[in-house]
Amino acid sequence: MFDLLKVAAHGLFPRLLMGAAALLGATAAQAAYPERPVRVIVPFAAGGGADIVARLVFKGVGEQLGQSFIIDNRGGAGGIIGTDAVAKADPDGYTLLLGQSGPNAINPAVYSKLPYDARKDFAPITQLTSYPYVVAVKNKLPVANLRELIELAKREPGTLTLSTAGQGSSSHLAVELFTRQAGISVIPVPYKGAGPALLDVVGGVVDMTFGDAASASKQAEAGNVKALAVTGSRRSPLLPNVPTVQEAGLPGYEASAWHAVLAPSGTPQPVIQTLHAAIVKVLSDPQLKARLAQDGIETVGSQPADFQRALETEIDKWKKVVDEAGIKLE
CATH class of the missing domain: 3.40.190.10 (Periplasmic binding protein-like II)
Structure with missing residues (x-):
C-alpha cells in the first residue's frame, strides 16, 4: 500500500495508466488491420507476368483478410517508377509493392543512380515465386x-x-x-x-x-x-526431361527470376506478420500452385528475414556480374 501511495504521490500512476492505454490502443488498431482497401503497386504494365501473379495472389489475400487489395499498375523505367512510389509511401501497410528480381536486385547493380535504396527502403514480407x-x-x-x-x-x-x-x-x-x-x-x-x-x-x-x-x-x-x-536449381515441370545448366555440365550455375511482396521501410511488424500469414496461406492453395505452374512458376512463401538475406545476396551477385561485364545504364 505504501508503494502505491508513493507512486501516486509522484504522479507516476496516471502516467502508467496513460501508457498502458496507449499501448492497448495501438495493439487494437494493428489487430484491426486492414481497416480499408490496400493498394498493391505493380511496377509494370497490366497483363504481364508480374500483374498476373499480383492479381492471383492478392485476390486470395483479400478473401483471407476481408478487405480489398487493389492492383495499381505503374509501369515505366524498368520498374523504377512504381518501386520508388512504394519506397516513398507512408509505412502504414496500405501501400505494398509487387517486387521482382529486376527492380529490386538487378537495377541496383546496373543503374549508377536510383531514387530508392533497394536494401534499406523496403520491409520484406515474403518471396512469392521463383522461375x-x-x-x-x-x-x-x-x-x-x-x-x-x-x-x-x-x-x-x-x-x-x-x-x-x-x-x-x-x-x-x-x-x-x-x-x-x-x-x-x-x-x-x-x-x-x-x-x-x-x-x-x-x-x-x-x-x-x-x-x-x-x-x-x-x-x-x-x-x-x-x-x-x-537455368534454375532444379528442373522445370514444363520441361521435365531437360536438365538444369548445372546437370548439363556447368556446376554452380544458377539464375532464377522471382516475385515478392514488400512494404515501405518502417511498416509495423504486426502488419507485416498479418500480411505474411495471409500470403503464405494463399500460396499453399493447390489451385493457385497449379495455375502458376502452367507458366513454369513455383511458389515459395519465405519468412521476411530469409527473403531479406536472399535479396541482399542477389544484389551482391548481380553487382559482381555487372562490374565484370562493364554494364551500366543511366
Missing part, C-alpha cells in the same frame, strides 16, 4: 546439348548471337553469368522483351536465347526450337 529461364537454340544450330553448345562457342568465339529481353534485363544478366562461368564469348542482341527475343530464334534470325519457361517450352514442344537446359 527459371530456358536455354533455347534455333533448330539449325549443330548442337544437341549444352555441352556441345559450349564447345561450339569455344571453337568459334564471338560468332554466336544470343537474344535477350533488353540491355540490363534479368535474362541479359543470366546470359552474362553463363558466358563467364562457361568461359565463352557470344554476341548479345537486346530486344524489347522476351517474346520478340524468342521469336527471332524460332525464325532463325539469332542463334539462341534465354527465354521464359512458359513460352520456350511451348516452342520446344512444337519443334520450333531446341531446349538445352533450364
Whole structure:
C-alpha cells in the first residue's frame, strides 16, 4: 500500500495508466488491420507476368483478410517508377509493392543512380515465386546439348548471337553469368522483351536465347526450337526431361527470376506478420500452385528475414556480374 501511495504521490500512476492505454490502443488498431482497401503497386504494365501473379495472389489475400487489395499498375523505367512510389509511401501497410528480381536486385547493380535504396527502403514480407529461364537454340544450330553448345562457342568465339529481353534485363544478366562461368564469348542482341527475343530464334534470325519457361517450352514442344537446359536449381515441370545448366555440365550455375511482396521501410511488424500469414496461406492453395505452374512458376512463401538475406545476396551477385561485364545504364 505504501508503494502505491508513493507512486501516486509522484504522479507516476496516471502516467502508467496513460501508457498502458496507449499501448492497448495501438495493439487494437494493428489487430484491426486492414481497416480499408490496400493498394498493391505493380511496377509494370497490366497483363504481364508480374500483374498476373499480383492479381492471383492478392485476390486470395483479400478473401483471407476481408478487405480489398487493389492492383495499381505503374509501369515505366524498368520498374523504377512504381518501386520508388512504394519506397516513398507512408509505412502504414496500405501501400505494398509487387517486387521482382529486376527492380529490386538487378537495377541496383546496373543503374549508377536510383531514387530508392533497394536494401534499406523496403520491409520484406515474403518471396512469392521463383522461375527459371530456358536455354533455347534455333533448330539449325549443330548442337544437341549444352555441352556441345559450349564447345561450339569455344571453337568459334564471338560468332554466336544470343537474344535477350533488353540491355540490363534479368535474362541479359543470366546470359552474362553463363558466358563467364562457361568461359565463352557470344554476341548479345537486346530486344524489347522476351517474346520478340524468342521469336527471332524460332525464325532463325539469332542463334539462341534465354527465354521464359512458359513460352520456350511451348516452342520446344512444337519443334520450333531446341531446349538445352533450364537455368534454375532444379528442373522445370514444363520441361521435365531437360536438365538444369548445372546437370548439363556447368556446376554452380544458377539464375532464377522471382516475385515478392514488400512494404515501405518502417511498416509495423504486426502488419507485416498479418500480411505474411495471409500470403503464405494463399500460396499453399493447390489451385493457385497449379495455375502458376502452367507458366513454369513455383511458389515459395519465405519468412521476411530469409527473403531479406536472399535479396541482399542477389544484389551482391548481380553487382559482381555487372562490374565484370562493364554494364551500366543511366
